[in-house]
Amino acid sequence: MAVVEIEELTKVYRPFLGGVGVLALDKLSLTIEQGQTFGLVGPNGSGKTTTIKLLLGLLYPNRGKCRLFGRKVFDMQVKDRIGFMPEAPYFYDHLTGEQLLNYYASFFKMSKTQRRERVDELLSMVGMQERRKMLLRHYSRGMLQRIGLAQAMINDPELLILDEPTSGLDPIGSYQIRNLILELKHLHKTIILSSHLLGEVEHLCDQVGLLHRGKLLACGTLGELLPEAKQAHICVQVSEAAQHELEAMGFQGERVDGLLQLAAVPVDQIGPVVDLVRKSGGELYEIHRQRQSLEDFFVQTVRQKEVASE
Amino acid sequence: MIEPNTRKLLIVIALLAWIASYPLLQAIYRNPGYHAEYTEAVMDVRAGGTEAIMAMLGGFRSIAANMLWLKSDQYWHQGGAGWWRMLPVLRTITRLDPHFINAWDTLGWHCAYNLQSDAIPEDKPKWIQAGVDAFQDGIRANPNRYELYASLAWLYHDRLKDYHQAIPVWQQVVGFKDAPLASAHMLAHAYERTWQIDKAVAVWKACLAKHKYDPVAESAIEWWAKHRNDKAYLISLWQRENKLRHGVGLPPIPRPDQAPAARK
Amino acid sequence: MRATKSICLNMVGEALSRLIFQLILVFGIAFMIAGFCFTYLAPGEEVKMLKDLGLTVVAIFGLLLAIYLAVSTIGPEVERRTIYCLMAKPVKRHWFYLGKFLGSMAILAISCLIMGLVLVFALYLKEQAWNWALLGAVSLTYIALVVVNALVMAISTFASPMLATVAGFTFWGLGYTQSYVHQLATHADNPTSRVMLEIMGVLIPDLQRFDLREAVVDLIHVPPSYVYLVTAYGLAYLVVMLAIGIIAFNQKQM
Numbered sequence: 018m019a020v021v022e023i024e025e026l027t028k029v030y031r032p033f034l035g036g037v038g039v040l041a042l043d044k045l046s047l048t049i050e051q052g053q054t055f056g057l058v059g060p061n062g063s064g065k066t067t068t069i070k071l072l073l074g075l076l077y078p079n080r081g082k083c084r085l086f087g088r089k090v091f092d093m094q095v096k097d098r099i100g101f102m103p104e105a106p107y108f109y110d111h112l113t114g115e116q117l118l119n120y121y122a123s124f125f126k127m128s129k130t131q132r133r134e135r136v137d138e139l140l141s142m143v144g145m146q147e148r149r150k151m152l153l154r155h156y157s158r159g160m161l162q163r164i165g166l167a168q169a170m171i172n173d174p175e176l177l178i179l180d181e182p183t184s185g186l187d188p189i190g191s192y193q194i195r196n197l198i199l200e201l202k203h204l205h206k207t208i209i210l211s212s213h214l215l216g217e218v219e220h221l222c223d224q225v226g227l228l229h230r231g232k233l234l235a236c237g238t239l240g241e242l243l244p245e246a247k248q249a250h251i252c253v254q255v256s257e258a259a260q261h262e263l264e265a266m267g268f269q270g271e272r273v274d275g276l277l278q279l280a281a282v283p284v285d286q287i288g289p290v291v292d293l294v295r296k297s298g299g300e301l302y303e304i305h306r307q308r309q310s311l312e313d314f315f316v317q318t319v320r321q322k323e324v325a326s327e
Numbered sequence: 328m329i330e331p332n333t334r335k336l337l338i339v340i341a342l343l344a345w346i347a348s349y350p351l352l353q354a355i356y357r358n359p360g361y362h363a364e365y366t367e368a369v370m371d372v373r374a375g376g377t378e379a380i381m382a383m384l385g386g387f388r389s390i391a392a393n394m395l396w397l398k399s400d401q402y403w404h405q406g407g408a409g410w411w412r413m414l415p416v417l418r419t420i421t422r423l424d425p426h427f428i429n430a431w432d433t434l435g436w437h438c439a440y441n442l443q444s445d446a447i448p449e450d451k452p453k454w455i456q457a458g459v460d461a462f463q464d465g466i467r468a469n470p471n472r473y474e475l476y477a478s479l480a481w482l483y484h485d486r487l488k489d490y491h492q493a494i495p496v497w498q499q500v501v502g503f504k505d506a507p508l509a510s511a512h513m514l515a516h517a518y519e520r521t522w523q524i525d526k527a528v529a530v531w532k533a534c535l536a537k538h539k540y541d542p543v544a545e546s547a548i549e550w551w552a553k554h555r556n557d558k559a560y561l562i563s564l565w566q567r568e569n570k571l572r573h574g575v576g577l578p579p580i581p582r583p584d585q586a587p588a589a590r591k
Numbered sequence: 592m593r594a595t596k597s598i599c600l601n602m603v604g605e606a607l608s609r610l611i612f613q614l615i616l617v618f619g620i621a622f623m624i625a626g627f628c629f630t631y632l633a634p635g636e637e638v639k640m641l642k643d644l645g646l647t648v649v650a651i652f653g654l655l656l657a658i659y660l661a662v663s664t665i666g667p668e669v670e671r672r673t674i675y676c677l678m679a680k681p682v683k684r685h686w687f688y689l690g691k692f693l694g695s696m697a698i699l700a701i702s703c704l705i706m707g708l709v710l711v712f713a714l715y716l717k718e719q720a721w722n723w724a725l726l727g728a729v730s731l732t733y734i735a736l737v738v739v740n741a742l743v744m745a746i747s748t749f750a751s752p753m754l755a756t757v758a759g760f761t762f763w764g765l766g767y768t769q770s771y772v773h774q775l776a777t778h779a780d781n782p783t784s785r786v787m788l789e790i791m792g793v794l795i796p797d798l799q800r801f802d803l804r805e806a807v808v809d810l811i812h813v814p815p816s817y818v819y820l821v822t823a824y825g826l827a828y829l830v831v832m833l834a835i836g837i838i839a840f841n842q843k844q845m
Contacts, residue, residue, distance in 0.1 A: 073679050075845040093681040101679035107671040109601065111608035123597040124680040168676060178679075333685075334838055341834035348827040349793050351820060355800055356773065360817025362805070363774070389643040389804050396636060426809035429636055 019087075020176050020207045021049035021072065026081035028067050028231075041067040043231040044081065049209065049224070051175075054202050056218035057211040058315060059228035065211045066104070068228070069180055072209075073101055085176065097125065100169035104181040104211075106161055110154035114145050114164050117153060121168045139167040143197065159190035166197060177201060178209045183217060195221065219311040227318060234318050243314055249287055249306045251279040255299035262293060276302060392424040399433070410441055421465070428474050431465030434458075435475075439482055458482060473503035477510055484513060488572050488580075490520040501530075508538055515547065520568060522561055522583035524551060594682040595690040602694025606660060615659070616702055619652030620709050627713065638717055639808050642725065645710035646804045649703060650732050656702055657736040658759040660695040661743035662752045669845055678845070685837045688744075692833065695740050703733045728803040731818065734825040735801035739763055741829055745836030748843055766798030773797065796828045 026045040031038035042064045049055045057065050070076040071083055074090045085095045108117050118136045127135065140146045143163040148156070156164065162182065169177060182198065183191040191214075198221055201208060212218050218225060219239060226236040235242055254276055255263070263270060263279070268290065270279040282290060287304060294301055355361055399416045402409035417434040420427055439458025443451050462479035469475060480496035483489045497514035500506050511534045518527035528551050534544040554560050562582070569579040606612050626644040665688075668674040677687060707729035714722050742762055747755040769792055776788035800821050806813045 070675075070845065073675070075675060075678055077844060093683070096679065096681035099679060101676060103672050103675045105672075106676070107673055108676075109605055109673060111605050112601075120597060120601055121676065121680060124594050124677075124682055165676075169679075172680075334841070337834045337838055341831045344827045344830035344834075345793070348796065348824060348831075351824040351827060352792070352797060352800075355797075355817065355820045355824060358814065358817045358820055360806075360813045361800075362811065387647065389808065390647050393636070393640050393643055396640075424805065424809070426805060426811060427639075428809075429639075 018051050019048045020051050020053075020085065021047075021055075021209070022082075022084045022087075023047050023068070023072075024082045026068070026071060026083055027079050028064075028071060028076060029079050040231050042071070042078075045228075045231070045233055046081075047226055047233060047236055049207060051207050052205045053224055054198075054208040054210060054222045056222035056225040057209060057228065058213075058215060058218055058225060058311075060319065062230070063228040064231040065228055066180065067231075069101075069178055069209070069211060072178065073099075097172060098174055099176045099178065100172060100174035101178045102162075102165045102169040102180065102182055104184055105158075106165035108153050108161070108164070108168075110152065113150050113152055114140065114156070114160075114167075115149040117164060118167060118171060121171045125172045135171065135173075139170055142170070142200075143167045144193065158185050159187065159193075162186060162190065162194060163197075166194065170201075174206070176207045176209070178211075180211045181213065182210065183212070183214060191217070215310070215312045215315055225311065227315060229319050229322055234322055235314075239311070243311065247284055248281045249284060249304055251282050251287070251290055251301075251305075252303040253277050253279070253290075253294045253299050253301055255294055255297055259293065259297035259299055262297070263290065266290075266293070388423050392420050392427055392430070395420045395423070396427075396430065410437070410445060413437060414442070421468075425468040428465070428469060428472055431461060431469070431475055432478050435461035435465065435478055435482065439486055455482075455486065458486075473500050473506045473510070476500045476503075477506070480510070480513065484517060488568070488575075488577055490517040493517045494521070508534065508541065511537075512543055515544075520564075520583075522565075524555060524561075527551065528555075592686070594680075595686045595693065598677075598682070598687055598690025599693040599697065602664070602691055603697050606663075606694070606698045609663075611659060612656065612698070612702075615652055615656050616705065619648050619702075619706050622648045622652070623706065623709055623713060638714065641714060641717060642710075642722075642808045643804060645706075645713065646725070646728055646732070646807065649706045649710065649729050650736075650802070652706065653699065653703055653732060653736045654739065654759075654763055657695070657699055657740040658743050658756055660698055661740045661759065662747050662755050664691040664695065664744055665747050665840065666752050666755075674845060684841050688837050688840045689833075692741065692744060692836070695744070696737055699733060699736055699740065703729050703736070722807075724807050727813075727818070728807045731801045731803055731821060731825075734822060734829075735766070735796075735798050738796060738798075738825055738828050738832060739766075741832035741836065745832050745839055748836060748839040762795065763798065765795050767802075769795060769797035770799045796824065801825060 024046050026042055027040075028042040029038040029040050045064070045068065057068065059065050067076065071078055072085065072090055083090055085092075086098060088095050109120070112120065115136060118139060119132060122132045122135060137146075140149050143166055145160065145163055145167065148160060153161070153164070162185075166179070166182065169179070179198070183194045186194065195217060198208065198210070202221070208221075210218060210222060222239070224236070224238050225242060227234045227242075260270065260272075260277055263277075266286075266289065268279050268282060268286075270277040272278075279290065284306070291301060291304075356363075395416050399413045399420070402413040402416065405412075414434075414437070417430055417437065420430040421434060424430065435458045437458075438461055439455045443454035443458070446454050459479065459482060462475050462482065465475040466479065476496055477500045480493050480500055483493035483496060494514065494517045497510060497517055500510040501514055511530055515527045515530040515534070518524070518530060528548060531544045531547045531551075534541050535548065538544075565580075565582055572579055623645050626641050626648075665674075668677075674687075678684070704726075707726045710729075711722060711725050714720075714725070739759055739762060743755050743759040746758050750758070772788055772792050776785050776792060779785035779788060803813060805811065
């Protein structure tokens with residue numbers, strides 16, 4: 018079942034007193050199925066945040082439609098089933114973490130007991146149990162991100178929209194948030210993830226949509242978007258003699274920390290290389306099929322588009 | 328997004344409410360709780376321009392009146408030219424706050440007593456009349472307060488020694504429930520000065536009936552019981568009165584039993 | 592309604608925790624207490640001056656608070672993006688707006704009540720009598736402040752905080768001149784100018800009608816019918832401002 022349906026969605030930002038408008042979204046169409054983790058990527062000003070705001074009803078489209086769970090985005094039944102975490106969230110700094118979650122929980126039909134249990138569960142989930150009584154004005158950036166994720170989850174939503182969830186976090190903070198998102202993914206939530214961090218998107222998402230200047234340049238699974246890997250990187254521990262034999266076969270390698278790194282081995286040659294390593298009594302450490310990264314694909318696609326438009 | 332029908336409903340409600348505000352406002356202007364004199368008076372302000380603007384903008388009228396009251400007190404203590412500067416300031420206060428009783432009282436008293444004494448001889452009667460006018464204006468603005476009636480009556484009684492003029496005003500003062508006992512006493516004295524002894528005694532008796540302890544009324548009733556028909560005593564009172572009038576530069580009055588009782 | 596109540600209570604909590612609200616209230620009370628010093632300069636009119644000053648302080652500081660509250664409801668929520676999380680929840684925009692407005696009303700009521708009680712107590716120290724009529728004057732002033740608050744809130748949905756603040760003060764000043772506009776209309780010779788003045792008189796409410804300072808100070812009786820009419824009048828304009836605000840906020844693109 019399609020959770021998100023966007024059809025020819027167009028948004029133009031016009032100045033208050035009239036004048037030339039800015040085309041933020043140009044006939045965007047896409048569909049997100051239930052249980053998918055969809056990555057929305059694109060350079061700054063590409064229309065990611067505009068798309069999210071249109072889905073949340075914060076903006077009104079000039080043309081086109083968007084529906085969530087088959088209903089209009091302003092429908093309160095839809096709002097009961099979604100959760101949103103904004104980019105670099107600010108919250109009411111006079112509240113504690115616990116009070117904030119209770120405040121957001123009050124908008125849903127929950128009994129006091131259910132609310133209390135849910136708040137406890139979420140604070141544990143995001144690792145904020147010990148800081149529950151601390152005022153939000155004293156929270157660090159990472160803590161705010163975590164409480165932001167918790168509030169997005171307060172109603173156990175079926176659809177989660179996360180805008181730059183790891184923005185501004187240190188590596189440990191990012192790691193923790195990513196793990197949380199993976200947990201949610203395993204709970205079969207539908208997730209829309211908007212991020213600049215393509216490595217993160219590649220790691221977490223099933224499908225990716227690439228926006229550029231309001232247009233959807235590419236959309237599909239990673240397997241569809243990124244070409245099949247034609248080469249492999251192999252890491253082995255072999256003797257000098259075995260290394261010479263490999264060089265004779267045409268595979269130049271580099272010794273690093275006692276291991277031989279063979280780059281750009283054609284896929285059809287992996288078998289012979291592995292056979293030689295076994296025969297020579299060596300050890301196989303790693304075979305990694307090199308696929309084009311999402312970042313490379315992103316840069317390549319955007320550049321192609323820019324050249325075409327010139 | 329708001330439903331189109333809900334938006335239309337809101338617009339209709341807003342228009343109806345706005346239209347309803349007009350008859351409500353007209354009803355407010357017709358209600359006895361609305362006092363137009365404040366607005367009318369400020370529209371007429373001539374002196375104290377800054378205060379008038381202050382009064383109009385943001386509702387600082389009463390604060391402006393109080394600031395001017397402090398200014399008038401400063402001028403009073405200056406004396407000399409300060410007394411004359413007090414005049415426009417007091418007039419402005421009474422326009423800004425027509426129910427500021429003390430301001431009217433001070434204005435009337437200041438004209439009739441202080442400015443009158445400082446004026447050149449030809450102008451002295453004008454300043455007394457100015458005091459009378461001030462009290463009468465104040466009474467028109469505050470018909471339900473006894474204080475200005477009492478001040479006007481006192482002006483006639485003490486300053487002008489015109490007891491025939493004073494009597495009707497003292498009668499009005501006595502009509503107020505909260506008027507002090509002394510005002511009834513003054514009415515009785517005014518009757519005595521005009522040789523209307525029966526009326527005087529009636530007033531003294533009324534005082535005693537209203538206030539069980541009134542030694543002044545008691546002794547007056549006792550006195551007039553003995554001297555009610557003592558013509559010689561009454562004539563001596565009249566002669567003493569003329570001496571007092573001569574002392575303050577007022578012409579003598581004819582003997583009460585020989586002069587017309589009603590004066591203009 | 593559940594959402595409106597939560598938003599209202601949150602607004603009250605937030606405002607009470609803000610230093611600026613506390614400062615406005617403290618300064619207002621300090622001014623009133625300082626009035627004791629001024630009144631010694633006024634011969635024979637200490638009580639009058641204290642009442643005048645006290646009620647004016649309630650009006651002026653109440654106005655500052657009303658405008659501050661209105662300007663700090665919608666704008667900062669959009670700027671800090673706290674509204675995004677709310678709008679993703681099952682909260683209709685007009686319930687959010689009403690919740691914020693009711694929160695402002697509650698804060699204003701608390702402030703006016705505190706300042707009113709301080710004034711009543713200050714006068715008790717002077718006169719040794721409780722003058723509860725002052726609270727009646729304060730309550731009508733409160734209605735005027737709520738109308739100003741509603742207007743500024745409506746303007747702040749589509750204008751900058753500075754513009755909304757200026758509009759609030761201008762509205763207050765113009766509201767106080769409406770009685771004079773009515774006087775001019777009454778005495779106008781020309782029917783055209785009379786009609787135009789009457790129209791001007793309807794565009795902005797006559798805020799002087801909510802001002803019972805002179806009545807309280809000069810001990811003038813105010814019939815209950817006058818109070819009911821003025822309250823209804825204030826509510827009429829409140830409905831207009833709220834409707835405009837709700838429509839504008841619903842149209843707002845965030």
